[in-house]
Amino acid sequence: MRGAEVVGDLRQRISAGELELPRPGEGSTLQRWRALAELTRSNVVLGRLAEGHADADAILHELGGSRTWTAAGRDQLWGVWAAEPPRPRLSASRAESGELWRLDGTKLWCSGAHHCTHALVTASVDADPGASGKRLFAVDLRQPGIRAVPDSWHAVGMAASDSGAVEFSDAVAEPVGVPGGYVNRPGFWQGGIGVAACWYGGATGVADTLFDQAGRRDDDLTRAHLGAVQVSLGAAWAVLEQAATAIDEDPKDERGTGKIRAFTARATAESSAATVIDHVGRALGAGPLCSDPAHAGRVADLGVYIRQSHAERDLAELGSLLVEGGSPW
Template identity: 55%
Template sequence: MVTADATTPARPAPELEGSGSAWGPDALRRAVADRFLALTAPDGAGRAGGPALGDVPLPGSGRTAERFLVLYGLGREDLCVARLVEGHLDAVAILDEVAGPRVEPGERWGVWAAQPPGPGLGARRVDGRWVLDGLKPYCSGAHSCTHALVTADSGEGRRLFAVRVAQPGVRPVPGSWRAIGMAGSDTPDVEFTGVEGTPVGEVDAYLRRPGFQHGGIGVAACWLGGARAVAETLYASARRRTHDAIAAAHLGAVDMLLSSASTVLERAAEDIDADPLDALGGARMRSLRVRALAELVCTQVLDHVGRATGAGPLCHDPRHARAAADLAVYVRQHHAERNLAELGRLFGARDEDGKEEHR
């Protein structure tokens, strides 16, 4: 399925084609938004030279491996583009799973569900409608999405709402996204003032559904595509000349990491398709394992490639420098030791046969 093929180059990121391309964050954001718009257009597959997003299988459909392959390929092309497309595809899957509104051709959806410490976003009923007020951080595609699925705290608990982004009261906060890595993902805070939202599912339905875990592995597929993009500098060097023993060892390590992760990703897709509704209760542990492995692979690929190639590509190859910076930021969406601790607790709650103990 997903391979660490060293012979097929990724599609060049549009803003880096040619020697006169702009490098600033505003130019990156515009280029990524243009690519996102092209891919989500009704004729996006033909016009954008990319995947037909309307044909991307839902997770658990029996073709999950194809879904992960699309996300991997987009991550290899451009992690910022992958971040926006992943959010759109995740929104489509969520709305299908919890019977929300249908995504219409030409719409561009995001999933704005970050819940860091702070007052956050609140939801209240006003004359039979739900109204959202407050601040939502990390809203990828804030200036290019037409709609978003947004989590907000209600008096009943956390709920998910579908929001039309263009309505009055939705305001991206200027200067709140100053990232260098993932600059093009356009992920500022967004202020909501009296914004009408349509509830999607019941309280906590967003987190309880099996697809939440499947979607987390889709993000890991994007990360691994980004790792493959970073590794391209090392693969390209191997095609041009014979490596010394040290460089060859780094190349071998990178190839082992990426091919092993590919195998795990493919197995995860098979397991999701075999139990899409998580009747066996293994989805959370699967997601934690795959995401933790993907994070480890990405950080080690960054390290191996940097040690093998030195500072040269980071200083003189804008595509490589951006791929490395983007991956270093995006993979931090993994919660590191917190997720590993949860995985350890889940493992400890299983009996010798690998089944959960009922205590």
């Protein structure tokens, strides 16, 4: 599907209440992740945008929302734009009233840049003596002073996610939570595993092509690749199940294991997705990639999507956490 078709589908689902998912830690975390995985299985971009909208809703709930928004509405499409590259910079300053803020600068990696109606955006507030560092803001993107930058998203995979740059000029914003509250909360790591559930879902969509072909071929090698795919996906889902249970048992992360859990689940799902792409390609050759547009698009999209992982940097941080905290086994 093209970007407009994906967004249209997503808006219909939001309007029908299909994206009002159980929030993490409320007893049905696995149900939430299963829904996100199934959406991504059907279309990777759909799942990615749905995850952002659902994550925004969970964040508003966890941090108490803003003066205007406490949940993502059925007539809205939310994004969470929280990437923090060194440059460019998005800055926030207090408006004269003191209750509202103004955003100025450019934000990169804004999924749904041309289509979202609202977003949660991180910005620097160093100039404000009472709120230094990064802070999260809720923004109505339909106001003057906000512009999605044309031709700032050149990806082939995930092209329809429209994850380009957005410029802010004296844009009105409302604070959500305290400075640093966005990252210093249990839900930050819980939301990161929600992304991993989407990676898993995208991988099952790629695997569907191999499953279909394996049933038509009397070929041990094809079925061996299918078996390897099952092993990888089964391991990934088991980690997600275990993580969901742990989150529901300890939603406020009083045991302090949330970060390790998130890094483990994300790395497992990323590895599984890469393994599935590799085995399906080796089993079926270039045929589906060249003649099946849905499969080719899914592989290209998923390959870009899993690069939200920081790969070895995340593994290095996970290793440091284990060394500092002791063996979890």
